[in-house]
Amino acid sequence: MCFVFTCGEHTFRKEVEGYEGVTCQCHNCGNWAGHVIKSNPWFTFCFVPIIPLSIHGYHDVICHICNFAQPVENRPDVQAMKRGGEGGNNIPMQNQPPPQPGAPPPGWGQGPPQGPPQGPPQGPPQAPQAQAPMRYG
Secondary structure (H helix, E strand, O other): OOOOOOEEEEEEEEEOOOOOOOOEOOOOOOOOOEEEEEEEEEEEEOOEEEEEOOOOOEEEEEEOOOOOEEEHHHOHHHHOOOOOOOOOOOOOOOOOOOOOOOOOOOOOOOOOOOOOOOOOOOOOOOOOOOOOOOOOO
16 A cells, blocks of 8 residues: 655745735835735645744735745835834835825816927927938948
8 A cells, every 4th residue: 555645835825914006116126016915834734734833923025026035124224114103105105295285286276287298299290201211331
């Protein structure tokens, strides 16, 4: 009689509480596909998780494109995005001047743009100018 047993390792992953929906830039590939994930590795016997390989798990910023993982402790930019912390926005905005008190936001209620009208030129159409032939080499 032959018995076959399989041993291995399986990692359970979930988003870290407080970082739900936070997207950050990957330091490996540069894409905005990094998410804060808690990983709990387990030893498996016949595909059944038996023994946890880590008590508390690992909190990492993992890129969903290149699978690069970096501990959250090494990413102060991501720690500032945590909900309930000093940050509140999930994606950093462009550098803009601070809003002036009492003034409407830029682009609201300012009226039509000033300057010459943008559009096709007025007047009789002109004949296109002849182009020189392309030279190779």
